[in-house]
Structures are given as C-alpha cells and as structure tokens.
Amino acid sequence: MPMWKKIQILSLFVFSALSCLPEPKPSLLGVLVLPLVTQTSxxxxxxxxxxxxxATGVSLNPxxxxxxxxxxxxxxxxxxxSCSPTCPSLSGxxxxxxxxxxxASALTAGTTYTITLNQNLQSIFGLTLGTNTSFSFTTL
Incomplete structure (x- = not known):
C-alpha cells in the first residue's frame, strides 16, 4: 500500500475518532465558584x-x-x-x-471630610487592609 494511502486512512481515523468525543458540559463548580473567584483580587x-x-463641591447630603x-x-x-472632622452618624x-x-444629617458646608478605613477591615477571604486607608472630599 502506498504511503500517501496510509496517511489518508490514518487521518480519516483520527478525525472520525475526534467527532465521537462528547461535548463538555459546564459543571456546578464552574457555575458557582468561577464568578466569585474572577470578581476578586x-x-x-x-x-x-x-x-x-x-472631590470638591460635594452635596451636603451625599x-x-x-x-x-x-x-x-x-x-x-x-x-x-471613621470620619473626621466628626460626621453626623453614618448609617449604611x-x-x-x-x-x-x-x-444622618447634612454635612457642614465648605468642610473637607476624611473617611478612613482601619487596617483591620477584613475581606471574606480573611485578608485585611494592613494599613489605614483614607480618602477626602470637600462639601459645597
């Protein structure tokens, strides 16, 4: 039998075998866990x-x-x-x-407020911020 004929038969066998493989189906693990893992860091x-x-010109009721x-x-x-200078009670x-x-009530006009997240704030994965982290804004 010529070599090209053997290659042709072998190729036909390989491609027909591949077409018999089942299609992969999503697993419950991939559906439930993958979105959680991909949205975290x-x-x-x-x-x-x-x-x-x-930011400046922030509403008094942000x-x-x-x-x-x-x-x-x-x-x-x-x-x-925490918030400084002292904010009216923050709910949320x-x-x-x-x-x-x-x-809980309007902030004071023309005041720069700093919101600080303490280093002990924790994620559901047990990680903490590790250092106090702040951001500031100024009201109208």
Whole structure:
C-alpha cells in the first residue's frame, strides 16, 4: 500500500475518532465558584470611591460609596470606619464589595471630610487592609 494511502486512512481515523468525543458540559463548580473567584483580587484594597478622593463641591447630603477589591466581612465593618472632622452618624452597610454610607444629617458646608478605613477591615477571604486607608472630599 502506498504511503500517501496510509496517511489518508490514518487521518480519516483520527478525525472520525475526534467527532465521537462528547461535548463538555459546564459543571456546578464552574457555575458557582468561577464568578466569585474572577470578581476578586489577590489583595484587599479600595478600588474606587464616590465621591472620589479630592472631590470638591460635594452635596451636603451625599451617599458615600466605597468599592473594595474583595467582598467585605460585614462583621468587621462597624468598628473599622471613621470620619473626621466628626460626621453626623453614618448609617449604611455593605453588600459584596460595596460599602454604602449615608450621614444622618447634612454635612457642614465648605468642610473637607476624611473617611478612613482601619487596617483591620477584613475581606471574606480573611485578608485585611494592613494599613489605614483614607480618602477626602470637600462639601459645597
């Protein structure tokens, strides 16, 4: 039998065998865990804030939003956020990676406020900030 004929038969055999392989199906592990893993980072830090650091002309009744690189352990939230000069009582909480804070009453006009996240704020993966992290904004 000529060599080209052997190669042709071998190629036909390989391609027909490949077409018999089952199609991969998504696993429950990939559906549930993969989105969680891909939305986190290997570090726990502030990703963004609203108002942004250094913002001016901020409303006297702002909603302060802090987005972290990992989901937040809500039990570490209450004692690890401060505002100076003293803000009216901040209420709010967190959902996944987002901390939302709202002052109980209007902030003072023309004042620069600094929000500080304490180094002990923790992600659901057990990572902490490791250092106090702050951002500031100035009201109207």
């Amino acid at each position: 290997s570090t726990f830090t502030i990703e963004s804030t609203t108002p942004s650091d250094g 909603t302060i939003t802090i987005i972290m690189t990992q989901a937040i352990d809500t039990t570490s939230l209450n004692t690890n956020i 909480g967190s959902s996944n990676r987002t901390i939302t804070l709202t002052p």
